[in-house]
Amino acid sequence: MRIGGRIQAAIEVLEDIDKRHRPVADALKDWGVSHRFAGSGDRAAIGNIVYDALRHRRSAAFLMGEETARARAFGAMLLESGWTLDRLAEALEGDRFAPPPPTEAERAAVADNRLEDAAPEVRADLPDWCVAPFTTSFGDDWVAEAQAMALRPPLDLRVNVVRATRERMLRTLEEFSAASANLAPHGIRIPPIAGEGRHPNVQAEPAFQQGFFEVQDEGSQIAAELAGARPGETVLDFCAGAGGKTLALSVATQNSGRIVAHDAEKPRLAPIFDRLRRAEATNVEVVARLRELDDLKGACDLVLVDAPCTGSGTWRRRPDAKWRLSQRQLDVRLGEQRAILDQAASFVRVNGRLAYITCSVFEAENGAQVAAFLERNPGFAPVDHRALWEEHFPGRSDKARFHETAGLMLSPLKSGTDGFFFALLERRG
Template sequence: MRLGGRLAAAIEVLEDIRARHRPAADALRDWGLSHRFAGAGDRAAIGNIVYDALRRKRSAGYLFGSDEPRAAAFGALFLEWGETPETVKAALTGDRFAPPLLSDDEIGALGANRLEEAPEAVRADVPDWCAPFLEARFGAGWVAEGMALSARPPLDLRVNTLKADRDKVLRELSGMNAEPTAMSPHGIRIPPIKGSGRHPNVQAEPAFRKGWLEVQDEGSQIAAALAGAESGLQVLDYCAGAGGKTLALSAAMENRGQVFAHDSEKQRLSPIFDRLRRADVRNVQVVPRPEELAPLEKRMDLVLVDAPCTGSGTWRRRPDAKWRLTDRQLEVRMAEQEKILAEASRFVRPGGRLAYVTCSIFPQENVERIDAFLAANPGFNPVDHAQLFESRFEGKSGSARIDPAKGISLTPAYSGTDGFYVAVLSRAA
């Protein structure tokens, strides 16, 4: 397929997403199933246009003065692919599968609408109702954070130190532009793709199949490290999901001690069993039923709560979620977080720690939830987060926003990671 056919397909997928309010991944999968003639390169390029259009939806809409999928798709080419009206016209001319060429009105709008003059929420590419939350959290830098959350993400990997080291995996991945991550000592980063390119399928690599690595954002790796799992401890991963942080905890513990992996929705745990086997993890017990946790009450050295949240810190990877999110969904998540913190805290032994993590940038899901929990649970106190970060990532405190009493925040613009929040609380002995 030429650019014209790919662009037309992207517009079709974007129209499907808007009409049916469905995730982009589902719409792209269904398009691929009904257009089996499209090769892997075509599907990758179409996906890039779709995701770029969703990341830069408001910017593209402003440039064209339209919120139609066509404007978003063309805007993606101009904002992210380095195309111009002239290069796009040349590429589309004579392509019978291409959408109609830009009209004089559309070209006129592009010339008249300057993005640097757009409202701040437009330049940040965030919904208007979310803008005050970012401003409250990041102050004068909130637009830059929104823009970073609208950029293409890298592909981050975590080396499984139970089976390999970073140098060994880097040699295995030579030719992929892989490099060590800036903060995580076990992380590897493959830079963001450009244009119609695609990241390598690392899950097809022998290194992945041998359990040497996992796909995990550097921010998630840092959050797991800050939780403080060490060899010999008794640890409860209370919202384990598919097990990404469970695996990181086990590796940090060198397969010694015990990790109990639990999730209130049992189906989320289904991938964890294959992942544990592949990673050669031997100190994890999967505990799917809440009643099975009763013997662990007040016995855990560490309880990790990777809380369900809006996922606003992952918008560059899941930009469609940004536009589906509602204030009501935020309220539901906040209530869930409050309930989960109260439940999980029961398992922390006297003198033990409770680590609270979200992949959200909203203060309502982060410091406000911790403040509410501390007010209701005077037996818990925050650790010194500045000291904690320095102990784990010596000399790198400038890469995170750290409030010693309130927690640690990681963001794309400031840290080069997805958006994460970490607070660690100690229970009185």
């Protein structure tokens, strides 16, 4: 396919998302099924345009002067790929599968509409209702933080140091421009997609199949590192999901002690079994039924709660979720988090630790949730998070935002990671 056909395909996918209010992955998959002639390179390029248009939804529409799928696709080409309307017109000319070239009205809009003059929420590419929570979380930096969440993300990996070294994996993945992560001690970063390219299929690599590394955002790796699982401890991963943090905890304990992976939603646990076998994590048990955890009540050295949340910290990877999220959905998540935290606390032994993690940047899900928990559970107290951070990442305190009550937050702008909140609480009675 030529670029014109790819842009037209992206417009069709965006129109499908608008009409049916469906996840971008589903819309792209259905388009691929009904257009089997498109090769993998075509599908990757189409996906890039669609994701860029979703990340820059408001700024692209402002630039083009319209809210249409066409305007957002064109605007994304200008904003993310650095194209001009003249270059776009030249690329579309003579291609019968391409959309019509830029109109005079569109050219006039681009000439007149300067992003620096746009409203802050437009420059931030945020829904209106998200301005307040972003302002609460980031203060004067809220626009810059939101803009960082509208950029293409890198691909992060965590080396399974039980089986390999980071230096060895850097050599293995050298062709992908792999480099050591900025903070995570076992992390590797592959740069964001450039142009019409795509991230390498690292899961096809023999080193992945042999369990030498896993795909895991650096922020998630940092959260697992700060949780501080130690060899010989009894650890409960209470919302284990597919097991990314479970595997990191197993490495931290050097495959000793006991790690129990649990999730209330049984289907979410399905991928964990292959991952455990591949990583040769021998100290992990997977438990789906809550009643089977009774022997752990008041007995765990560490309970990790990677709580269900809005996922607002992952919007650069899942930009469609930004436009589907509502205040009502946030309220539902807040109720779930309160219940899960209180439930998980019952498994922490005296002098044990409770780690609370979200991939959200909303204060209501993060610091406010922890503060409310501490009021309900006076036997718990927060650790000194600045000291904890300095212990693991000395001299890098500028990479995290520390909450005034308890916890810290990571973000694309500040730490170069997805948005994560982390709080560690000790049970003292």
